[in-house]
Amino acid sequence: MLAKHGFISALGRLTSHSPSSSSSSVLRRQEFLVRTLCGSRIHRPKLIRAMSSTSEADAENVLRIVTPSLDPKRHKGQAGKIAVIGGCREYTGAPYFAAISALKIGADLSHVFCTKDAATVIKSYSPELIVHPVLEESYSISQFSEEEKRKVQDKVLGEVDKWMERFDCLVIGPGLGRDQFLLECVSKIMVLAKKVNVPFVVDGDGLFLVTNSIELVKSYPLAVLTPNVNEYKRLVQKVLNCEVDEQNSEDQLRSLAKQIGGVTILKKGKSDLISNGETVRSVGIYGSPRRCGGQGDILSGSVAVFLSWAQQLKSSPESSLENPAILGCIAASGLLRKAASLAFTKHKRSTLTSDIIECLGERYGFLSY
Amino acid sequence: MLAKHGFISALGRLTSHSPSSSSSSVLRRQEFLVRTLCGSRIHRPKLIRAMSSTSEADAENVLRIVTPSLDPKRHKGQAGKIAVIGGCREYTGAPYFAAISALKIGADLSHVFCTKDAATVIKSYSPELIVHPVLEESYSISQFSEEEKRKVQDKVLGEVDKWMERFDCLVIGPGLGRDQFLLECVSKIMVLAKKVNVPFVVDGDGLFLVTNSIELVKSYPLAVLTPNVNEYKRLVQKVLNCEVDEQNSEDQLRSLAKQIGGVTILKKGKSDLISNGETVRSVGIYGSPRRCGGQGDILSGSVAVFLSWAQQLKSSPESSLENPAILGCIAASGLLRKAASLAFTKHKRSTLTSDIIECLGERYGFLSY
Known part of the structure; x- marks a missing residue:
């Protein structure tokens, strides 16, 4: 199966837009994404618009998070x-x-x-x-x-x-x-x-x-x-x-x-x-x-x-x-x-x-x- | 088989970058390439980098040397x-x-x-x-x-x-x-x-x-x-x-x-x-x-x-x-x-x-x- 291959860095990659790259900001960013995906409401206008009345998912974000990073160390089969x-x-x-x-x-x-x-x-x-x-x-x-x-x-x-x-x-x-x-x-x-x-x-x-x-x-x-x-x-x-x-x-x-x-x-x-x-x-x-x-x-x-x-x-x-x-x-x-x-x-x-x-x-x- | 078809000129072609085209310089160039391919160390920084600790081959050079020239006189089958x-x-x-x-x-x-x-x-x-x-x-x-x-x-x-x-x-x-x-x-x-x-x-x-x-x-x-x-x-x-x-x-x-x-x-x-x-x-x-x-x-x-x-x-x-x-x-x-x-x-x-x-x-x- 696909274990242990690039998902951590896939999440990590998403933090690169954050002005700070400290581990606490990484953690906050991950929690933010987890809430985005799993339904907890948070008070940012964009997400409220995305999640509330229509339950519209942020498909682009999900796509980014779910897609594993491409790592030259991986071998055939590990990407699915x-x-x-x-x-x-x-x-x-x-x-x-x-x-x-x-x-x-x-x-x-x-x-x-x-x-x-x-x-x-x-x-x-x-x-x-x-x-x-x-x-x-x-x-x-x-x-x-x-x-x-x-x-x-x-x-x-x-x-x-x-x-x-x-x-x-x-x-x-x-x-x-x-x-x-x-x-x-x-x-x-x-x-x-x-x-x-x-x-x-x-x-x-x-x-x-x-x-x-x-x-x-x-x-x-x-x-x-x-x-x-x-x-x-x-x-x-x-x-x-x-x-x-x-x-x-x-x-x-x-x-x-x-x-x-x-x-x-x-x-x-x-x-x-x-x-x-x-x-x-x-x-x-x-x-x-x-x-x-x-x-x-x-x-x-x-x-x-x-x-x-x-x-x-x-x-x-x-x-x-x-x-x-x-x-x-x-x-x-x-x-x-x-x-x-x-x-x-x-x-x-x-x-x-x-x-x-x-x-x-x-x-x-x-x-x- | 592929005998006698263009390999001499394949090597010869490589000498064209040499400022001199005398037979002795051709020979030196060939010896240089042979050493590149067959592992003898020589004291040029680029080759030392290519050959020493990692044994990394100079694949582009090998590709050039191994590839025969295309000669209009050759007929079907002679290139393999x-x-x-x-x-x-x-x-x-x-x-x-x-x-x-x-x-x-x-x-x-x-x-x-x-x-x-x-x-x-x-x-x-x-x-x-x-x-x-x-x-x-x-x-x-x-x-x-x-x-x-x-x-x-x-x-x-x-x-x-x-x-x-x-x-x-x-x-x-x-x-x-x-x-x-x-x-x-x-x-x-x-x-x-x-x-x-x-x-x-x-x-x-x-x-x-x-x-x-x-x-x-x-x-x-x-x-x-x-x-x-x-x-x-x-x-x-x-x-x-x-x-x-x-x-x-x-x-x-x-x-x-x-x-x-x-x-x-x-x-x-x-x-x-x-x-x-x-x-x-x-x-x-x-x-x-x-x-x-x-x-x-x-x-x-x-x-x-x-x-x-x-x-x-x-x-x-x-x-x-x-x-x-x-x-x-x-x-x-x-x-x-x-x-x-x-x-x-x-x-x-x-x-x-x-x-x-x-x-x-x-x-x-x-x-x-």
């Missing part, structure tokens, strides 16, 4: 190893977008676990990804007996499990499809991940699976769900037994996250809303009016990277920062919205998801490395 | 024919990175020998490569009898052997995977290469193979191993029966290379360390803090090209330069580190391995063509 579970005969773009976004943001290694049909195509999109053709869909085992099918499932799980502990975060769902046999395997992959405390972000068809089997994520604090309008609607109906209430969207989101035992939910929209059942944050900066498919995949890959970075930040003894999942969601949302805005400035209505991915790096321009 | 042995169902990016890097550096032809599954994908990355779908993994021959398996192995070896003498250097290991049947074939490919004195660079899963069967490379002076932190650790444990000693890393590396009978080892790290059991050189110039996967593949492809160029330089009667493997490692390390540094300047944390490959050519800017 992400795996996307998705990609089937029908869908190949979504898992690619999620996986390549993770690399563009700064992860060292990005894997994809998909079906054989999807693997050749996803590999051909980019030599940067490690693509494992291990998942199976019903059509390829339709002639098999129940016993043979069980063996195939065991084999799939074995192939994923041997890698599991190496990953800092999974993204489950982009381009997964809805094949029953495949979704059963993915349910069991979630169980494997929980066993060894690997966090996961659930999006797309992964949310279809989870909405119908909420126990798969219930009370797992390292699960993040990233629903769009329709996926959110189904979640609310299933879990809260009611319709979406746009008038009280923050309270409803908090209730939903609480009802699922404190998982973190990033509800995508004009402003993104984030809650773990306790606090609610929103990110409404930048963004683009272009709604081309695939932007949700960038987001899920980004949340995975920032969540794993934030988790290590939490374990730094110099920091009392909490809620790595919420921090990861804020950072990812801010990053995507800025990249989408940059891409839209360049390409206007012609903006494609690949154009936004190209802008993910530019977003980092404000960081001083 | 490289083959990568690697690429299986799971991995396709690594052999591609190694093979395309060899071309970008200046080799004329770059081949890949991989499995059928990998071949289609690697071909799709680039029309520049010659990709042979000849390797086999266990899963594709699982129904075969032992006799049939032996025939498959013979066929694989025949397919590689008919090309062997045409190659100036092999790169064994990028994306090879760990399939037992495939690794057995690759062991035998190493034996074939040694029979006809074709040098080879071993990286990635090739190092896994070699660490477990050290006799495959033992006492073969044309073998270069390029381990990263973890691969080096396993090599030290297996060969020296102890743990890595960071306090005495140069001595330990020398012992390791000596113990394996004088193979050359390039130990990758913050500074790269190179030894053949006699001398130890380090290359610490430039570099990048980004650790995205695939950079090791660029390095192995680069070592292959520079080693084969340096080998021809050695055979030039005008030069008494030695250690082509060490020269190749120094040049490749310096080149990769500069290219990585250039790519990082452009792309910062978003740098991908493909971005570094794009910068390999720019590195040559300081050369006069």
Whole structure:
């Protein structure tokens, strides 16, 4: 995992704007940032504006704090190893977008676990990804007996499990499809991940699976769900037994996250809303009016990277920062919205998801490395 | 092979900065360069700084000397024919990175020998490569009898052997995977290469193979191993029966290379360390803090090209330069580190391995063509 690598200096770097660099001023600055992130009100006009009525998070600040410093002493893997579970005969773009976004943001290694049909195509999109053709869909085992099918499932799980502990975060769902046999395997992959405390972000068809089997994520604090309008609607109906209430969207989101035992939910929209059942944050900066498919995949890959970075930040003894999942969601949302805005400035209505991915790096321009 | 093509003029070119072009000054210049490369101390402040306490090699100078001049009279193949042995169902990016890097550096032809599954994908990355779908993994021959398996192995070896003498250097290991049947074939490919004195660079899963069967490379002076932190650790444990000693890393590396009978080892790290059991050189110039996967593949492809160029330089009667493997490692390390540094300047944390490959050519800017 990512322990002990640069997070102290990442926090330290932020103090460089302070006129004094004494340790007490460093400490005050860190406390200030911790309050900014974790919700305690403080009496500075800018922050009151940022935190109070709208719960708008200071996404740029979170992004700065969560991003580890780049240290030449570190070696491959220490800046993040992400795996996307998705990609089937029908869908190949979504898992690619999620996986390549993770690399563009700064992860060292990005894997994809998909079906054989999807693997050749996803590999051909980019030599940067490690693509494992291990998942199976019903059509390829339709002639098999129940016993043979069980063996195939065991084999799939074995192939994923041997890698599991190496990953800092999974993204489950982009381009997964809805094949029953495949979704059963993915349910069991979630169980494997929980066993060894690997966090996961659930999006797309992964949310279809989870909405119908909420126990798969219930009370797992390292699960993040990233629903769009329709996926959110189904979640609310299933879990809260009611319709979406746009008038009280923050309270409803908090209730939903609480009802699922404190998982973190990033509800995508004009402003993104984030809650773990306790606090609610929103990110409404930048963004683009272009709604081309695939932007949700960038987001899920980004949340995975920032969540794993934030988790290590939490374990730094110099920091009392909490809620790595919420921090990861804020950072990812801010990053995507800025990249989408940059891409839209360049390409206007012609903006494609690949154009936004190209802008993910530019977003980092404000960081001083 | 590359004999008699431009290496004399490569050395000669370096004399052009000398105020006198008499043959005695050419000779002095060559002796000066030989001492620079081969470790004899001389009393010029710059060289003392470059060579003494840190054993830091003058990588830029080595790069200049090793690189042959481009001569319109030469024909295709004379600037290098490289083959990568690697690429299986799971991995396709690594052999591609190694093979395309060899071309970008200046080799004329770059081949890949991989499995059928990998071949289609690697071909799709680039029309520049010659990709042979000849390797086999266990899963594709699982129904075969032992006799049939032996025939498959013979066929694989025949397919590689008919090309062997045409190659100036092999790169064994990028994306090879760990399939037992495939690794057995690759062991035998190493034996074939040694029979006809074709040098080879071993990286990635090739190092896994070699660490477990050290006799495959033992006492073969044309073998270069390029381990990263973890691969080096396993090599030290297996060969020296102890743990890595960071306090005495140069001595330990020398012992390791000596113990394996004088193979050359390039130990990758913050500074790269190179030894053949006699001398130890380090290359610490430039570099990048980004650790995205695939950079090791660029390095192995680069070592292959520079080693084969340096080998021809050695055979030039005008030069008494030695250690082509060490020269190749120094040049490749310096080149990769500069290219990585250039790519990082452009792309910062978003740098991908493909971005570094794009910068390999720019590195040559300081050369006069």
